[in-house]
Amino acid sequence: MARWKDPRPAHQQIAARIRDQIMSGHLDPGSKLPSTQQLMDEYGVVGTTVQKALQLLKAEGIVVGRPGKGVFVREQPNHVIEPATSMPPSVPGAPYWWTRHAAARARxxxxxxxxxxxxxxxxxVAAALGLAEGATAVVRKRVMLLDDEPAELVHSYYPAxxxxxxxxxxxxxxxxxxxxLLAALGYPTREFTDRxxxxxxxxxxxxxxxLPGEVPVLRTFRVVRSDHGRPIEVTVMIKAGHLYELEYRLPVG
Structure with missing residues (x-):
């Protein structure tokens, strides 16, 4: 653990190591973490340091404690989003893409x-939409929920x-x-850019x-364009950094 001379307190280093093992798949969803004594032996620390590390991970929702049984990796893995899936218009009568995406993961x-x-x-936002100084936009602010818990904060802007x-x-x-709706109004989505x-x-x-504690957020600034490169929407999406992964699938050549 000292190889990289990490200046953080020992409990934060241990939490980071366990977090990495979970995210990399070394520890599967639902699996039991090593006991406090095993973690003490592995990292050469006292029990209170291990408990502080586990409290960090519990606060993040990455692990859960079960009295008398131990500490376990949460059952639900990180929510993987493929951004392009939200862009095509829905088939008439089909559920909203967020609903479909969640249902595909039994949520x-x-x-x-x-x-x-x-x-x-x-x-x-004004610059991305190409708005003149003083021009306004219509904003739609939503909270996206997974199993009734807040998962993403979304602010979408449209030229007024x-x-x-x-x-x-x-x-x-x-x-x-x-x-x-935009396609029906004559502004089909032709491309989008994510930052x-x-x-x-x-x-x-x-x-x-x-959000728990000091968890960072993943901020996506998306500009959607229609025919002739006209910007028709800017959306700012905020996701909890410890619960999400973005997956991009792009053709090459």
């Missing part, structure tokens, strides 16, 4: 709308002149999602996602 996916309003968008008079301004779920970063959560993100 329940729902969404809760927090706000729909016409606003002055953040500077990066495009959104006005459509269901984009309605505080109700859009059948088939925004790609379906992904990791950072500490804002107050809004921390509360809305019910």
């Amino acid at each position: 329940k996916g729902t969404a809760r709308i927090l706000e729909v309003a016409e606003v002055a968008p953040p500077k990066d 002149e495009l959104a006005r008079g459509t269901r984009l301004t309605d505080r109700r779920r859009i059948p088939g999602g925004s790609p379906t 992904v970063s990791v950072r500490p959560p804002t107050a809004e993100e921390f509360v809305a996602l019910e």
